[in-house]
Amino acid sequence: MEITAATAKATSLAALFDRLNEANGQNAWSGLDLALGFVGDVGDLVRQVQVAENIRTYPGGREALEHELADCLWSVLMLADRYDVDLAAAFEKTTTQLEARVSAKLAALAETETAASSIAE
Incomplete structure (x- = not known):
């Protein structure tokens, strides 16, 4: 539905x-x-x-x-x-914002891990 x-x-x-x-x-x-x-x-x-x-x-x-x-x-x-x-629009807006925020945090973590790995070598 x-x-x-x-x-x-x-x-x-x-x-x-x-x-x-x-x-x-x-x-x-x-x-x-x-x-x-x-x-x-x-x-x-x-x-x-x-x-x-x-x-x-x-x-x-x-x-x-x-x-x-x-x-x-x-x-x-x-x-x-x-x-x-408008619940459909609010849901779309909120999930898009959350996806961007979580993706940015994951990218920052990956960058930190890559930098830490380079230092350890």
């Missing part, structure tokens, strides 16, 4: 949650509520990663891990939508 389609599906689900909250006399989620929900989802994800790494036991297995990853993605998509962030 493309990011645009995933965002559309996420916002459609958010609208259903808003309707449910309204029917229960509660407010629609604010950006802060989305962020707090995301933090909770990350905690749930960490627990499932611990299960996958055989550090702890907890019900759910692989299906629970998939669910928590999807919950986290939903939260990220909703936060990006809420704050009008």
Whole structure:
């Protein structure tokens, strides 16, 4: 699923949650509520990663891990939508910057190793 389609599906689900909250006399989620929900989802994800790494036991297995990853993605998509962030563009920009930074550090390390090797000879 493309990011645009995933965002559309996420916002459609958010609208259903808003309707449910309204029917229960509660407010629609604010950006802060989305962020707090995301933090909770990350905690749930960490627990499932611990299960996958055989550090702890907890019900759910692989299906629970998939669910928590999807919950986290939903939260990220909703936060990006809420704050009008072009997530695909931001991801491209950030990963390009990180690739350049890491490549420069690796090149500097290689240069240091080459210089150290020349001195040792």
